[in-house]
Amino acid sequence: MSGGAGRPIGVFDSGIGGLTVVRALMERLPMEDIVYFGDTARVPYGVKSVATIGQFTAQITDFLLQQDVKMLIVACNTMAAVAAEVVRQRAGDIPVLDVIEAGARAAVAEAPGGRIGVIGTPTTINSNAYARRIHALDPTVRVYSRACPLFVPLVEEGWLDHEVTRLTAQEYLRPVLAEEVDGLVLGCTHYPLLKPLLRDVVGSGVKLIDSAYTTAEFAAASLQAAGLAHVSELPARYRYVVTDVPLRFQTIGERFLGRSLGRVEKVDW
Amino acid sequence: MSGGAGRPIGVFDSGIGGLTVVRALMERLPMEDIVYFGDTARVPYGVKSVATIGQFTAQITDFLLQQDVKMLIVACNTMAAVAAEVVRQRAGDIPVLDVIEAGARAAVAEAPGGRIGVIGTPTTINSNAYARRIHALDPTVRVYSRACPLFVPLVEEGWLDHEVTRLTAQEYLRPVLAEEVDGLVLGCTHYPLLKPLLRDVVGSGVKLIDSAYTTAEFAAASLQAAGLAHVSELPARYRYVVTDVPLRFQTIGERFLGRSLGRVEKVDW
Numbered sequence: 001m002s003g004g005a006g007r008p009i010g011v012f013d014s015g016i017g018g019l020t021v022v023r024a025l026m027e028r029l030p031m032e033d034i035v036y037f038g039d040t041a042r043v044p045y046g047v048k049s050v051a052t053i054g055q056f057t058a059q060i061t062d063f064l065l066q067q068d069v070k071m072l073i074v075a076c077n078t079m080a081a082v083a084a085e086v087v088r089q090r091a092g093d094i095p096v097l098d099v100i101e102a103g104a105r106a107a108v109a110e111a112p113g114g115r116i117g118v119i120g121t122p123t124t125i126n127s128n129a130y131a132r133r134i135h136a137l138d139p140t141v142r143v144y145s146r147a148c149p150l151f152v153p154l155v156e157e158g159w160l161d162h163e164v165t166r167l168t169a170q171e172y173l174r175p176v177l178a179e180e181v182d183g184l185v186l187g188c189t190h191y192p193l194l195k196p197l198l199r200d201v202v203g204s205g206v207k208l209i210d211s212a213y214t215t216a217e218f219a220a221a222s223l224q225a226a227g228l229a230h231v232s233e234l235p236a237r238y239r240y241v242v243t244d245v246p247l248r249f250q251t252i253g254e255r256f257l258g259r260s261l262g263r264v265e266k267v268d269w
Numbered sequence: 270m271s272g273g274a275g276r277p278i279g280v281f282d283s284g285i286g287g288l289t290v291v292r293a294l295m296e297r298l299p300m301e302d303i304v305y306f307g308d309t310a311r312v313p314y315g316v317k318s319v320a321t322i323g324q325f326t327a328q329i330t331d332f333l334l335q336q337d338v339k340m341l342i343v344a345c346n347t348m349a350a351v352a353a354e355v356v357r358q359r360a361g362d363i364p365v366l367d368v369i370e371a372g373a374r375a376a377v378a379e380a381p382g383g384r385i386g387v388i389g390t391p392t393t394i395n396s397n398a399y400a401r402r403i404h405a406l407d408p409t410v411r412v413y414s415r416a417c418p419l420f421v422p423l424v425e426e427g428w429l430d431h432e433v434t435r436l437t438a439q440e441y442l443r444p445v446l447a448e449e450v451d452g453l454v455l456g457c458t459h460y461p462l463l464k465p466l467l468r469d470v471v472g473s474g475v476k477l478i479d480s481a482y483t484t485a486e487f488a489a490a491s492l493q494a495a496g497l498a499h500v501s502e503l504p505a506r507y508r509y510v511v512t513d514v515p516l517r518f519q520t521i522g523e524r525f526l527g528r529s530l531g532r533v534e535k536v537d538w
Contacts, residue, residue, distance in 0.1 A: 163436060164433055243321075
């Protein structure tokens with residue numbers, strides 16, 4: 001398996017939000033090469049139909065399999081919610097991790113038998129994927145969900161600590177907080193950038209669950225178990241592939257990644 | 270030309286915003302058949318690159334030309350801003366109208382030699398298309414522009430009269446209002462739904478310019494001039510073609526159109 005261990009991890013998202021997962025992977029697994037794919041020409045997925053999301057997901061999975069990845073990480077809650085099976089069917093023996101599985105495990109670990117809030121895009125929330133995965137792990141947990149469609153545009157506008165964002169968060173979270181939840185799953189890869197503001201809004205009694213970090217932990221354990229962990233003296237290599245290089249891509253991308261993006265490749269579909 | 274006059278008008282947008290233009294056309298030209306195309310699988314265009322928008326625009330134009338339309342209306346400010354020439358080149362002899370040309374003409378008519386504010390998506394505003402078209406008509410008009418990226422998601426959330434929307438509008442419009450403009454062009458087809466709120470924010474001294482209505486006026490004049498106006502005893506026929514039927518499509522679409530949408534056709538690309 002040592003030849004295989006040098007292959008990159010494939011991470012993908014509908015846009016740039018998945019870079020929060022890449023950031024967590026870089027910190028947890030600094031020797032692993034990563035190929036990131038962001039479908040920036042067709043983002044956002046969170047408001048599209050399940051059929052369309054499935055078709056786009058299949059196309060991205062096939063592209064990353066052609067890059068000879070050793071593991072696939074679905075770093076997009078919307079794809080994980082409605083198209084994780086599409087990825088697993090195509091991936092064959094390649095391990096597949098996704099942010100919803102990771103978030104669900106972290107939630108149950110945080111509040112066994114307790115009360116969990118979940119926020120995400122309309123498609124993620126309507127899919128009920130978090131509640132299903134949480135209940136598969138612990139049927140006694142109570143789940144309270146709320147779609148927060150304005151959070152993605154607010155993050156992309158950079159209003160991370162703005163009165164408008166605070167008012168929006170208060171309105172979206174009111175019904176969830178009324179249920180006295182123990183933890184709140186940030187069920188969208190954009191949301192970790194709102195953590196300081198959300199912490200103020202939810203108060204100190206509610207634990208924020210950021211699936212980017214949990215996903216990186218699972219990736220480490222899974223690579224170790226499969227004998228696929230990469231040991232190298234060389235610095236890890238990172239590739240960023242997108243379907244469009246939109247306005248403000250570099251600025252927003254680096255805000256998500258917490259470091260310089262370097263070269264970005266564009267594919268034409 | 271009478272055979273040609275019975276052909277439909279082709280109207281297109283990146284999503285559903287162009288339905289505000291369809292609504293104005295239905296009122297102004299009740300005998301005209303309309304084929305509307307909304308690229309709902311790839312919306313929004315306002316944050317994509319010029320190259321990608323050009324490619325998508327060409328594809329939509331070719332589709333509508335195959336429907337034997339007698340006129341094309343670019344009901345998307347972003348496409349009108351950066352890809353109007355793509356449409357005109359492909360359309361040949363078919364007349365092409367666009368919302369930016371219409372908005373620019375209305376602005377100059379409203380405030381000749383005056384001061385005009387323009388709001389729109391980041392791509393529309395960065396293209397400087399409104400300022401160029403306004404200055405081509407009247408070089409003495411002063412133009413003050415501001416991108417308002419949160420307005421589209423706020424309209425789609427239905428927060429048309431919400432404190433969050435009001436605060437957002439106040440923040441976006443502050444620098445434009447400081448220039449004491451005479452009129453404000455609503456340079457995005459979503460914005461007419463915010464008219465009551467924007468009227469409060471800008472005050473009674475600033476005229477709101479809604480290019481949907483101006484576009485319908487130009488369409489009427491242009492069809493008359495070309496001998497293509499349709500005279501019929503039959504009710505007009507409306508077709509709605511989209512690339513995806515997302516969540517909430519019907520609800521949001523009917524809010525834009527002000528009436529029932531009826532049957533929506535989906536094409537797979």
